[in-house]
Amino acid sequence: MSRLIRTFAALAALGLAAGCSSTPGVDEASVVRRAPQDATPTAQSPSPFWVDPASPAAQQIEMWSRQGRTQDAELLQRIAGQPAALWPAGDEPGGTIGAATSAAAQEGRTTVFVAYNIPHRDCGQHSAGGAYDASAYRAWIEKFAQALGDSKALVILEPDAVAHIVDGCTPGEYHAEREQLLSEAIVRLKQQPHTKVYLDAGNPAWIDEPWKLVEPLQRAGVGGADGFSLNVSNFQTDAVTKKYGVQLSQDLGGKHFVIDSSRSGNGPLGGDRGEAWCNPPGRALGTRPTTRTGESALDAYLWIKRPGESDGECRGGPAAGQWWPDYALGLARNSKA
Secondary structure, three states, rough: OOOOHHHHHHHHHHOOOOOOOOOOOOHHHHOOOOOOOOOOOOOOOOOEEOOOOOHHHHHHHHHHHHOOHHHHHHHHHHHHOOOOOEEOOOOHHHHHHHHHHHHHHHHEEEEEEEEEOOOOOOHHOOOEEOOHHHHHHHHHHHHHHHHHHOOOOOEEEEOOHHHHHHOOOHHHHHHHHHHHHHHHHHHHOOOOOOOEEEOOOOOOOOOOOOOOHHHHHHHHHHHOOOOEEEEEOOOEEEEEHHHHHHHHHOOOOEEEEEEEEEOOOOOOOOOOOHHHOOOOOOOOOOOEEEOOOOOOOOOEEEOOOOOOOOOOOOOOOOOOOOOOOHEEEEEHHHOOO
């Protein structure tokens, strides 16, 4: 195993938190030892984003290949071969960020990150936690930004944070502080010369009317960001999410947006929306990450939620953000691509 893979295996052991819970033909033996993509995007490989060669999916492929589970390993390459966001966890995010951006720079690619540490995160639900207070959050964002340096990066800022203001889940006494912290985070992250920032705006099945998000997004500084993100850790179809995003873009004066298409291949599970978001069965991988979207305001389809990582301890899943190989295999098996 190469030095790079050892590095990322070590980082994985430290933990990458990718929970975000809201109502809302393969040479297996070498797959994690080679770059999953060429350094320069082509018509066949349009994504400019970096692929982690030691992702949980890549490590699972290696394990299953040793065990003789060849077909399952081949299926899982549908996940391991695609770029997915990194969610740096803990008080010191710089190690994860620095290692990833250094590796990506060697390939001329952009790394996708999620900044997910806002105080009072996820209203105490499956992905509860976050910084202890405003001062701790400012210090964390500072470390995050410094670690980005002059690398090419795209940051999804605080999934759920604004939508939880709109739906009332976050208590009112925290709203102004949260909006201020998000605004400051955008300003700080945008000081890095090659960093793009997208402030999260929930999903179409959560806040039904996009206009309700406009003022909170504006107060949270979306004007200084490159745009907003939609469908993070959710399952809404591209068509529905794009329509919603175009409307919200217009309401925000033409602001651009990105869509999480990691698990949207079969759309959302029917039934109670309060439960449909958490590890729903029968879902599938969605549109592969690309900047070729066919919509001027839509900058990219991204895999923001890392496919195969749990939404939370529901339907037999592990804790939010933990790798769940059976669920990953189901997503890959159901995928049409």
